[in-house]
Structures are given as structure tokens and as C-alpha cells.
Amino acid sequence: MELALAVALITAKVVIVTAILLILPIPLTWLERKIAGHIQQRLGPMRVGWHGVLQPVADGLKLLTKEDNIPVEADRRLFKLAPIISLVPPFVVFVAIPFGDSFSLLGAEITLYISDMNVGLLFIFAVAGLEVYGVIFGGWASNSKYALLGSLRCCAQLISYEIPMGFSVIGVVMLAQSMSLLDIVNAQADVWYVVYQPLGFFVFFVAGLAEAQRIPFDLAEAEGELGAGFHTEYSGMRFSFFMISEYVVMVTISVLCVILFFGGWNGFLIPLPPLIWFILKVGFFIYLFMWFRFTFPRYRYDQLMAIGWKVLLPLSLANILLTGLFIV
Amino acid sequence: MGYRTMATDDARKRNWIGWVFFADLLNGLALTLSYLFSKTVTMRYPDKEKWTPYPRFRGHHFLLTDQAGKIKCVACELCARICPCSCITVVPHEDQNGERHPKVFEVDTARCLFCGLCEDACPVEAIALGQLYEFSAYSSGDLRVGRDELLSKPGKTRQGGNVIAARLNTDEGVRVEPKEEDEDGHDWWTRLRRK
């Protein structure tokens, strides 16, 4: 009985988190288009629903009814596999992410996370690293120049930014003396780690921008030079899989920024429910991503590599060194 | 001399500090943020607003009448001759008083390129291009406009170049009707932010 209840609880949590993550791209695309519009003195979507809120639904329906094109020369099996491979890891990452502490419901203690792993951080980086396969497979299987170039770029970019990103969180792990995200958040009850780790946060944030393929690091789908990069040949639902995964990765990076450096659900000055604090902070980071997108131009490929290897990597190493000295 | 080096040193120091703290990127972000909260310039055509063209605008043709209400056109066919698209058909007709008037006067607006040459060529200023621009149709045959319809088309107005409040009406064709309460509208250009 006890076991059945536990299994039911976990299943319910997984279903809820998955549903939220699947639905989240809908308000996010709307928000992104609205922000884009207003930054350019436009109104953005306006005609479907109140202020265009239903526009993403209309777009989703459109994508559903689109013809599903597979190029003749494409590697059909890989081509079909790639969107799924790129979609699954961002969802799996959320297994290890806590959204808050626990609360009691009907006398039972319900935790706001699916699992609290003692190697949570490591798990997240390992799984998130798998996403690159979807992009590589997609570009390779399409058998087209643009797609291949896009996926090559993406591959090099993700691999080179994974390293400073991994190093930048070592400082946090050293301070919290744990890799469990729950412990990391609890250790920030008094002071957020961004105070102790400004350099670490900077490196993490920039590398996160690159990992999420957001401007100014969205070279894999540089519209101006590569058509649409690795998903040039995709249409309909398969294309929307890539889009959903992109938004979920953006949410993941925002959530990680908040958990690792901005105290997770720990409030500050204003007493609000922890979950509200968490959502507010994540929302701020998501807004930041969108704001960046419509402000900055894209970096050149060699600049991208130079930033990754010549700036972020030494900075993240220096950060580890400084943190070590600081702790001793 | 001393002043000058100091100034350049100062500028260099500022540049260096600015470089470390991404002053240029922050400037860009501040600019886009201020744009985010500035007024939008989108004209909400066809739902809420509509553009009234300037009097010089070349829209749908119309035929003029004289004071007596008779059609001005004398069916000289000059407009038909000069028309680069050959889209005007004029069939002249002489009435009892010996006055020439068109029996058939047809403009194929589907082929017309709205160059306005017909207006320039007309010796009696009987034809002109007005400010009407909403006359889409489902079939190109519907775009052939005959004499009586041309006589009933709206002429030129003095004002123009404004955005006025309007509403969309799709009962017959697609028409955006201006709302009465907002005759003058607002000048779209003043809303543009130029910085």
C-alpha cells in the first residue's frame, strides 16, 4: 500500500511537471513576440484572442496540420529520431530540479521535487549534454548544406561552452559542500551565492545563453546565413519539437541560474510564498533572455569560440581558485 | 599639452572600466528597455484604425459631372489612347443636341497600374483618381467598373494623411468604415520615435 502510494505520487508529479513544461512554450512564445514587438515599437500579435494571447495556439494548430516533409536524400530513421532526442533531455533534467521545499497535504508530506539526488547537479549536466545529439542527428540526417553547417556549429558551440559552464558551478558546489540542489538552495537561506560568486554567475549565465542557443550565441540557426540552421529541412510537428525543446532549455537555464546563484525559493525583504518567489525569479531570467535577444546582434563564429575558450574558461578556472582561497 | 594627456588618460581609463563592465552592452539594453515602454506606432488596420490617403493619392477612378449634373466626359478617347495598359474602353455616342458623351465607359481596374496618365490626358478634366483604395474582389471580372459606377465613386477630399478610428465590416466584401466621432484622427508621423 505504502509503495503504491509512493509510486502514484511520483507518477502524478512527473505528469504534472511534463504537462507544465509542454504547455509553457505557449505563453512563452506569446511573451517573446510581444516583447519583440514592443521593443520595435510594434504591437506584436493582436488579432487572435485578447491581445493575441491565443496566437500560439493558432500557430500550433497550423503546425499540426502542415505537411510532414522528409527530404528524399535524408536518412529517414535518424531524421525522425532527432526531434525526439532533442526534446527528451530537457524534460528529463527536471527530474532533479526542486521547485520548493515540502508542504503537507492531508497529513502527508509532499515534496515539491521529483527526486533529490545527491549528485543532482552532475545529473543535470550529464543529461543536458545529451541534447546536442538531437541537433547533430537532425543536421546530419537532413543531408543539406545549411543543416549540416548549423549542426556542426552547434556541436562545437555546445561542447566548448559546456566546459566553462561545468567549471563555473564548482564554486557553488564548494560553498554548499553538496551537489544536491536542495542543499544548495538551503545553504543560500541568508546570502545568495551571486554575492560570493559574481564571476561564477557571469560565466554560468553567458555559457547558459550559448547552451540555450539564444542570441547573441544562436549560430546554429543563424537565419541570415544558414536559412534556419540544423532544422532547415524540418516542418510541421517535428519542427515544433525543436522549438519546444529550445524553450524548455531556456526555462532550464533560468531555473538553474535561480537555484544556483539567486537563492532558489528563498525570499528577500518581501515575504511571499516560496513558490511565488521562485516563479518570479525564473520569470525575470526568462525576460532577460528575451530582452537580450532583441537587443544584441549575433557574434561571429570565431568570436564565439574566442569568448568560450579564451575568456570564459580562464575566468571559470580563476573563479575556482579564488573560491578555494576564500574558503581556506 | 598636460591637459590633453590627462583627458586621453581619463578617456582610456573610462574605456577600460567600461570594457570590463560591458558599458556598451548595458547602453544597448537600456535603449531597448526604453523602447519597450514607449508608444507603439502600429496602425491597427483593419480592426481599429484606418489611413486616410493624401489628396495626391492615386486610388480608384471616378468620373466628374458638371454643374448641371451631366457627365463631363466628351468621349474623346484620349485617356484610352494614353493608357499604358489599355484598360479604358470608351464607346462614344451623340445625343439629339449633338453633344458627345460616352455610351460605354469602362475601366478595368484589375489591369490598371494607377499611373494617373488618364487624368493628365483628359482635356475636360472629366476623369480623376480618388482616394479610395479598398476595392478588392473575388473575381477579376468584378473589377471592371462601368460608367455609372464610376460616376458614383467618391471624389477627392481636401484633408488626408491621418490615421482615423474605424471598424471592420465584412458584410459585403471587406470594407473598413471610419467611425464618425473621429473625423480628424491623428498624425501618424508624430508618434514615431527617432532616437
Ligand code: SF4
Ligand atoms: S491610371 Fe494609368 S493605367 Fe490606369 S486607367 Fe489611367 S492611364 Fe490607364
Ligand code: SF4
Ligand atoms: S475621360 Fe476625358 S480623356 Fe477620357 S474620353 Fe472622356 S473626355 Fe476624353
